[in-house]
Amino acid sequence: MVEADQKAVRQIYWRENRRWMLTLGSIWFAVSLGCGVLWVEPLNQIQLGGFKLGFWFAQQGAIYTFIALIFIYARVMARLEARLGLGEQEG
Amino acid sequence: MSLTETTYWVVGASFALYVLIAIRSRAGSTQEFYVAGKGIHPVANGMATAADWMSAASFISMAGLIGLSYNGYGGSVFLMGWTGGYVILAMLIAPYLRKYGKFTVPEFIGDRYYSDAARVVAVICLIICSVTYVIGQMKGIGVAFSRFLETDYETGLFSGMLIVFFYAVLGGMKGITYTQIAQFCVLIFAYTVPAIFISLQLTGQPIPQLGLGSTLADGTYLLEKLDRTLLDLGFQEYTTSVRGSTLNMAAFTASLMIGTAGLPHVIIRFFTVPTVQAARTSAGWALVFIAILYTTAPAVAAMARLNIIQTLEPQPGQHLAIEERPAWFKNWERTGLLGIEDKNEDGLIQYSADTETNELVTLDNDILVLANPEIANLPNWVIALVAAGGLAAALSTAAGLLLAISSSISHDLLKRTLMPHISERQELFASRLAMAAAVLGAGYLGLNPPGFAAGTVALAFGLAAASLFPALLLGIFSTRVTREGAILGMLSGIGVTLAYVFQHKGIMFIPGTSFLGELPPNWFLGIEPNAFGVMGAIVNFGVTLGVTRLTPAPPDSVQQLVEEIRIPASP
Numbered sequence: 001m002v003e004a005d006q007k008a009v010r011q012i013y014w015r016e017n018r019r020w021m022l023t024l025g026s027i028w029f030a031v032s033l034g035c036g037v038l039w040v041e042p043l044n045q046i047q048l049g050g051f052k053l054g055f056w057f058a059q060q061g062a063i064y065t066f067i068a069l070i071f072i073y074a075r076v077m078a079r080l081e082a083r084l085g086l087g088e089q090e091g
Numbered sequence: 092m093s094l095t096e097t098t099y100w101v102v103g104a105s106f107a108l109y110v111l112i113a114i115r116s117r118a119g120s121t122q123e124f125y126v127a128g129k130g131i132h133p134v135a136n137g138m139a140t141a142a143d144w145m146s147a148a149s150f151i152s153m154a155g156l157i158g159l160s161y162n163g164y165g166g167s168v169f170l171m172g173w174t175g176g177y178v179i180l181a182m183l184i185a186p187y188l189r190k191y192g193k194f195t196v197p198e199f200i201g202d203r204y205y206s207d208a209a210r211v212v213a214v215i216c217l218i219i220c221s222v223t224y225v226i227g228q229m230k231g232i233g234v235a236f237s238r239f240l241e242t243d244y245e246t247g248l249f250s251g252m253l254i255v256f257f258y259a260v261l262g263g264m265k266g267i268t269y270t271q272i273a274q275f276c277v278l279i280f281a282y283t284v285p286a287i288f289i290s291l292q293l294t295g296q297p298i299p300q301l302g303l304g305s306t307l308a309d310g311t312y313l314l315e316k317l318d319r320t321l322l323d324l325g326f327q328e329y330t331t332s333v334r335g336s337t338l339n340m341a342a343f344t345a346s347l348m349i350g351t352a353g354l355p356h357v358i359i360r361f362f363t364v365p366t367v368q369a370a371r372t373s374a375g376w377a378l379v380f381i382a383i384l385y386t387t388a389p390a391v392a393a394m395a396r397l398n399i400i401q402t403l404e405p406q407p408g409q410h411l412a413i414e415e416r417p418a419w420f421k422n423w424e425r426t427g428l429l430g431i432e433d434k435n436e437d438g439l440i441q442y443s444a445d446t447e448t449n450e451l452v453t454l455d456n457d458i459l460v461l462a463n464p465e466i467a468n469l470p471n472w473v474i475a476l477v478a479a480g481g482l483a484a485a486l487s488t489a490a491g492l493l494l495a496i497s498s499s500i501s502h503d504l505l506k507r508t509l510m511p512h513i514s515e516r517q518e519l520f521a522s523r524l525a526m527a528a529a530v531l532g533a534g535y536l537g538l539n540p541p542g543f544a545a546g547t548v549a550l551a552f553g554l555a556a557a558s559l560f561p562a563l564l565l566g567i568f569s570t571r572v573t574r575e576g577a578i579l580g581m582l583s584g585i586g587v588t589l590a591y592v593f594q595h596k597g598i599m600f601i602p603g604t605s606f607l608g609e610l611p612p613n614w615f616l617g618i619e620p621n622a623f624g625v626m627g628a629i630v631n632f633g634v635t636l637g638v639t640r641l642t643p644a645p646p647d648s649v650q651q652l653v654e655e656i657r658i659p660a661s662p
Contacts, residue, residue, distance in 0.1 A: 014657060021182050028178045032171045032348075037341045040164075044331060050304035050312035055330040058167035059157075059389040060300060063174045063382050070181040070378060074371035077186075081368070081659055088366050088660035 009084050016080050024069045031057060031065040094471045098239050101475035102482060105277050106254055109486070112269045113258030121519050124263030125194040125498050126362040131268055133369040137376025139268045140360045142275035142487035144381060146224075147231025148548045149173070149388075150278055150484035155456025158392030162327055163317075165334030166392065168343040168622075172552075174378060174385055175344070176351020181374035184352050185361040187567045189370035190656045194362065196355040196495075196559065197503040203566040204574040205649050207508050212581050214499045216558035217355045219585065222536070224354075224551040225492040229537025231485035238426055238461070239478035245538065251486060252534040259490050260526045267490045268363060274483035279383055281480025284473055285464040286387045289394050292467055299390035317397050323407060324400070325444035329393065339618050346624035350552025353560030356488075356495035367659040395459040398466050403442045403451065410439035419465035428455035428462075493533060497525035549621040550592060557584035557627025565635055567657070570650040576639035584631025591627075592620040 035043055036058035043054030051060075081087040092100075118124040131139070157166025191199055197217055201210025229248060236247020258266040283299075290302030294313060306312050318328045326332075334340050351357065360377075361370045402420075403411050413433060423429045430453030431440055442451040461481075464473045501522035506513060513521070558581045565572045565580075618626065644650075 010654070010658060017657075024178075024182065028175065032175050033341050033344060036167055036171050037337060037344060041331075048304070050306065050314055052314075052330050055164055055167075055314070056304070058164060059170055060303075060386055062171045063378075063386055066174050066178050067375060067378050067382055069178050070371070070375035073182055074368065074375055077371060078368050086658055086660055088368070 009086070013080065013084050013086055017077065020073060020076055024073050027065065028069055032062040036062050092471070094474060095239075095241055097471045098475040098478050101472065102240065102479045105273075105479045105483065106250075108273055109254055109258055109270045112273060113261050113266045116258075116262045116266045116269045118261070118263040118265045118519070121194070121502075121515050121522065123265045124519055124522050125494075125502065126359070127263075127265040127268045129192075129363060129365055131363040131365075133364050133373035134376050135272055136268070136360060136364050136369075136373045137378075138275045138380050139271035139363075140357065140373070140377035141380035141384075142271040142278065142483070143360055143491035144173075144357060144377070144488070145278065145384060145484055146488035146548065147228055147235070147481060147485035149384065150282065151231065151235070151457050151460050151481050154388045154391040154395065155459040157389055158396040158459050159454060159456050161334050162321070162332045163329035163393065164332055165340070166389070168334060168340055168347065170385055170389060172344045172347025173351060174381060175348040177374050177378040177381070179348060179352040180357070180361075181371050183567070184358060184563055185370045185374055186367045186659070187656045188358060188563070189361050189364065190367050190659060191652075192362075194359075195498050195502050196358050196563070197499050198507060200559075200562055200566065200577070201503065201507060203649065203652065204562075204572075204577045205645060206574040206578070209562075209574050209578050209581075210503055210508060212578050213559065213562065214503050216554070216581055216585055217499050218496060220354060220551045220555045220558070221356060221492045221496050222533075223554070224356075224548060225489055225496070225533045226536045227548045228485045228489035228492065229533050232482060232489070233537060235478060235481045235485065239475075239481075248534060248537050251482070251489075252530055252537075255486055255490050255493065256527065256530045259493055259530065260523050263522065263526070264359075264363060264494055267487075267494055270490070271487045274487040275380060277476075277483040278480040278487075279380070281476040281483075282384050282460075283387055285467060285469060285477065286391050286394075288469055288473075289398065289463060289467045290390060293394050293397070299394070300386045303390040303393055313397065314393065317393055320397065320400055321444075324442065329396075335619060339622055342618045342625050343622035346553050346556050346622050346628075347549070349560045349628055350554075350556035350624055353555040353558070353563065354552070355499070355555075355559065356491040358563075359495060359498070360491070391463065392459060395463055395466065399454075399458075400442065402466070403440050410441055412439055414438065416440070419462055422465070423458060423462050427453065428458045429453055489533065493526060493529045497522060497529040500529075501525040553588050553592075553621060553624025553627065554585055556624035557588040557631055561628055561631040561635060565632070567653065569639075570653045571639060571644055572635060573639045573642040573645055575642040576635040576637075579638050580631040580635030583634045584627045587630045588623055588627030591623045 035054060040054035040058060043057065044052040046053040048056050122128055153169055156169060157163065188199055193199065197210050197213035200213040201207060232251035233244040233248035236242050236250060237244045258270050286299040287297050290299040291297050293307060294302040294305040296302035296305045303313065307316055314330055318330055321329050361373060364370050364373050413431065420429060431450055432452045434448060434450055440450050441448060443449050461477065464477055501518060505521055506518050561584060562577045562581050
């Protein structure tokens, strides 16, 4: 019984983990290679203060988003691990 | 006190600090030597990682690369590439390798791919990437010394080697970690102080990141003014000039991103934190500390470029007379970073994009950061600080690379492959010996830089992207990938990338041996050699997965290992 439970917990954990990686990974792609490179020309038509928006994403916005993505990922994973009892002891 | 004296004091004080730290953090075991006892706080490790990561190139050259060589927008590849990799690292690599919980990157590859051959191939890839990288750092140390302290290049290099030797051989990862934290503080302070001043002077906004989007004294936006000024001088617009093509920019960015996530000296930093969760948050903190410099750099790039243009041509058509050029201009002419030639002999300096008439014949990338404090009329101690900061950036990265190289030799080659029976004390001694040899080897290459040393930092990323990253990623996310697949994948990835670089830049970078020429028309899909790592990675993935289908599945123990590293702790 314990064996089967463990297996189910691992599967839930890995499925959730993959879901978050996919979601946050898509944002990661969208703000850098998307807004910063592929769609930069249409975005540059929009002005954000003294910045063209596409240029801002490429030189500022992408980096700020990356930071947010990592902390969001760390947080949701820590919660998931606590919920499933997979959290670790220091050491 | 003269500028040189002030610089000696500031640099001397920073070196004394590093030595003090080294004495207090001697390593007593292999665990301490390789992974600092796995007891580093995630924020502290984030800071150390930031210093480990930001090299002499980031500190001294990047703003100039963006502002001058890549003319603004094109330089975004470095900004996004060298930061975006941390998201991949935090989500796909660092937590799992931390769970695996051993000492080096080749060690994981050897265990996961159940073969000493895979381990040795990984060691070879690691050494190729890290050595190309470390040469640049050693040169950076020598150059920084000779520019700021007016010593010759060799003396500078030896002083730097001596300091690294002292704390890396004594303390290993433990010593390196604590000195890197100190070095981060020195380098980030040195980078931001002049940036704040130049932003204040130009836009009245103390935060450079906001200053970049603010208005100048005449009411126009800084970037708008820069765009217009550059167009008038015959350059492309600053905010829209693409490097090569959109595909080339995307490939370059992607290569730097996955290269970041595959560089061993960065990955091993995440072995030093206590838990898997700490590895994730630590990557976040590392990026916070890196972003302080990386979001400031584009502001420095645009502001310093505008400053230089306005010094040379205060009003359109009103050029600076050669006789009246400011003192900092003359100072940097002596170092060869700036150079003028009065082609039309009118006694004025005309700067333009046209190489026929341009009279600012030398404008080195490094000048944007190095001369910044002088252009902004800042006190001597700020200029001295920039010297200490550049040295801190070069020393901290060199030490991290040297540790990656030496631990792969003493641990992976010696302990895990050739002499598995040596005791821990013998291994610790061997690791110190390997470190000493690595420092001397790097110093030798710094003194006699091979022809390919220039501009190879970006190449190191391409090589890491094409060789180690796919092996690590597939090793974690697939239980089925086999040793044959991984070994052939790594060899073909690094092989294709090296071949592409060699065919355009010369075999071993020897001029004249490049059989396809360096010209853009010969580039595959218009992708420049430095950006080719992502193509090498695609080849690596393809070969690995193809060969895997033809070879028998890995043993059960390996599949269990993969299942195990995916979860932080067993329930």
